[in-house]
Structures are given as C-alpha cells and as structure tokens.
Amino acid sequence: MNIPNFLSLLRIILVPVIVIFLTQGEYFNALIVFIVAGITDALDGTMARLLNAQTKLGSYLDPIADKLLLATSFVTLAILGIIPSWLTVIVMSRDFIILLGIAILSLMSVTFEIKPALIGKVTTALQIGTIFLALLDNAVTNDVSYNWNLALFWVTALFTVASGLVYIIRGIKIINRTSLKDVKK
Numbered sequence: 001m002n003i004p005n006f007l008s009l010l011r012i013i014l015v016p017v018i019v020i021f022l023t024q025g026e027y028f029n030a031l032i033v034f035i036v037a038g039i040t041d042a043l044d045g046t047m048a049r050l051l052n053a054q055t056k057l058g059s060y061l062d063p064i065a066d067k068l069l070l071a072t073s074f075v076t077l078a079i080l081g082i083i084p085s086w087l088t089v090i091v092m093s094r095d096f097i098i099l100l101g102i103a104i105l106s107l108m109s110v111t112f113e114i115k116p117a118l119i120g121k122v123t124t125a126l127q128i129g130t131i132f133l134a135l136l137d138n139a140v141t142n143d144v145s146y147n148w149n150l151a152l153f154w155v156t157a158l159f160t161v162a163s164g165l166v167y168i169i170r171g172i173k174i175i176n177r178t179s180l181k182d183v184k185k
Contacts, residue, residue, distance in 0.1 A: 002053045004062075007044035011037045011065040015072050022076050027138035034135055037069055038128065066124075067095060073131045082134050083153065090157050091127060094164035101171040110178045117170070123163040126156040 001009075014037045021030035044062055048054045071092060078088035105112050116124075130152055137149075 002048075002055065002058075003051070004044040004048035004053055005055060005058045007040040007047070008058060008061040008065045011040045011044075012061075012068055014040075015068050018069075019072060019076050022080060027135055031132075031135040031139045034069075034073065034131065038132075041066060041069075070124075070127055070131070071095060074127070077131065077134055082138060083130065087130075087153050087157050090160050094123075094160050094167075097164055098167050101167065105171065105174060108175070108178065110174060112174050117163065117166050119159065119163040119166050123156075123159040126152075126159050130156045 014033050018030050018033050018037070021027070021033060041062075044058070048058055074083065074088040074091050077083045078085040102114070133149065133152065
C-alpha cells in the first residue's frame with residue numbers, strides 16, 4: 001500500500017462521513033470533508049506520477065473512489081432536496097452506461113484502454129463544482145433549496161449527456177473494429 005493508494009482509500013472512507021454530516025444538516029462540515037476528499041484526489045494522481053508509484057491497484061482504486069464520492073454526494077443531495085433529482089438520474093445513468101460498456105467489452109474479451117475524453121474531464125469538473133457550490137450555498141445560507149443556480153444544473157446535465165454519448169460512440173467503434181477483425185480471420 002503506497003501513499004497514492006492510501007489517499008484513494010482515505011477518499012473512500014470519507015464518503016460515509018460526508019453522508020453523515022449531510023443527513024445531520026451539518027453542511028459546513030460536509031463541505032470541509034468534501035474539500036479534503038478533493039485534495040486527496042488531486043494528490044494521489046500527482047504523487048503516483050511524481051514518485052513513479054503507479055500501481056494496478058491504484059488504477060482501480062482511484063476511479064472507484066472518485067465515482068463513489070460523486071455518486072453518493074449526488075444521491076444524498078438529491079434526497080435532501082438540495083439538487084434536483086433529475087440531474088442525479090442523468091449523472092448516475094451516464095456512469096451506469098459507461099460501466100455497462102466496460103462490462104460488455106470485457107465479456108467480449110476485447111482489449112481496450114480506458115482513456116478519459118476531454119469532455120469527460122470537463123463533465124467531472126462541472127459535477128464536482130455543482131456539488132461544491134451546493135454544499136457551499138447550504139453551509140453559508142442554510143437554505144435547502146436548489147433554485148440558486150438552475151443554469152449550472154442544466155450545463156452540468158448537458159455536458160454529462162454529451163460525454164455519455166462520446167463514450168457510447170467510442171465503445172461502438174471499438175466493438176465494430178473487433179467485429180471487422182473477426183470477419184477478416
């Protein structure tokens with residue numbers, strides 16, 4: 001267990017802490033823990049590259065920690081009425097479709113590299129920003145309503161859908177290339 005993997009594991013451990021703070025209405029504490037989790041995300045990847053400490057475990061642990069943090073935050077904030085549930089459904093559906101695509105490619109024994117698209121990185125930044133601003137707003141105003149920034153929700157939703165389509169198209173291209181190779185054999 002190296003330091004980057006420990007930081008990813010720490011991020012996973014912080015997820016239930018955020019949920020506990022949110023369900024108790026302690027938005028400031030949830031915001032602080034969310035920021036700490038975000039810092040661990042930035043540090044684990046940077047340290048893994050700088051220390052040449054990239055591991056197979058880390059390649060699984062980091063994205064699992066990221067998805068767990070985002071998915072749990074979206075679901076909890078939607079249940080509490082802090083962000084709209086339709087946005088959470090869009091975010092969760094995209095992630096489910098991506099995981100389903102990975103499972104299908106794996107079942108087909110197709111070799112592929114998971115490489116994030118630029119739009120996927122922008123989408124993740126928007127999703128993190130949405131959670132951060134929702135937590136910040138509730139920590140400062142203690143107003144449990146999501147009318148404060150409907151435009152951000154729509155932009156996040158549009159990028160989430162667009163990035164999902166990009167990944168679907170990538171998956172279809174990989175399957176088609178594999179099918180063509182099989183036909184030529």
